[in-house]
Amino acid sequence: MTKEIAAIPGDGIGQEVLPAAIDVLEALDRDFEFVEGRAGNAVYEREGTPLPEETRELAREADATLFGAAGELAADIILPLRQDVEAFANVRPARAYPGVDGVKPETDLVFVRENTQGVYAGIESDLTDDVATLTRLITGEASRKIAEYGFEYADEHDADRITVAHKANVMRTTDGLFVDTAAEVAEEMDVEYDEALIDALAMHLVMHPEDYDVIVTPNLAGDVLSDLAAGLVGGLGMLPSANVGDDNALFEPVHGSAPDIAGEGIANPSAMILSAAMMLEYFGDDEDGQRVRNAVETVLEDGPRTPDLGGDASTEEFTDAVLEEL
Ligand SMILES: NC(=O)c1ccc[n+]([C@@H]2O[C@H](COP(=O)([O-])OP(=O)(O)OC[C@H]3O[C@@H](n4cnc5c(N)ncnc54)[C@H](O)[C@@H]3O)[C@@H](O)[C@H]2O)c1
């Protein structure tokens, strides 16, 4: 049966990497219909909104969404889109591929980031001209849901260990609830469980990434730590992600619009193509997901590579090599 995929390129290099992922998906023997959705700066200038209702509707109704990247209006684009697909989990694998001069080649871990709450709940206001406040929202229900998802993910992927990141030594009530809920879920599960303070975890990740498998995090911590992990595996061009809800999902690279290289045709499409592989797995097609991953892995190892990885290939040359491998 045809699957309808909302394809939203967005801004900057989103316009360059999303077509690469679509080329890869089209090379597989799958029945996908891609429907392009408008979003981004240019849309804002033309239509007065960076994310027209029509695009939101497209994401809600599609079988899944592929998103490229957004620029300075990202919070008005990607956060509502994540809400539209009701994505409670943001899954961000960080894996060092052979041939990429990753700072830490032994890195192979996954962040399971709570995707709806914390400081992203949007409860922020000016009290006076000189005083602003932000309310950090954590509920037991959302904490249980992300912890359960993390444990199920660990189980399905044969992970040895699950780590819950928190800062309950300071945010006693909110992160206290987050980590206590995860500990309750852990009692029902059969995976090695451990808790880590976010600041020390950042240090430990840089020094010993091999100690981690699945890391469940509150929202903002997952945002920051996943970019840190990108630095362990060759940069932001390498980190894919899945925003997963009960009935819908959105797949996007972790990176943004990269204004410093946008328009040059040299963006690394690996993160976007690997996000498309995650979409294939979400549809239950593990075999094609693995095929795509293997093709990317071979090209990363043998070249050609894009400039962020020390090569001189264009986005198109890299993608052609992946297509050839497939
Ligand atoms: N989900 C999103 O759409 C998202 C995520 C992060 C940032 N942003 C937005 O993107 C804009 C730029 O933010 P930033 O510069 O902090 O982050 P960025 O991810 O856009 O870029 C950070 C650095 O990584 C490099 N980089 C990122 N992706 C790359 C790729 N695929 N290939 C090669 N190099 C790559 C860039 O060239 C840049 O040097 C901001 O306006 C921000 O709001 C959007």
Ligand SMILES: CC(C)[C@H](C(=O)O)[C@@H](O)C(=O)O
């Ligand atoms: C742009 C921003 C809203 C987004 C986030 O904070 O989730 C980004 O940093 C990311 O990691 O996808």
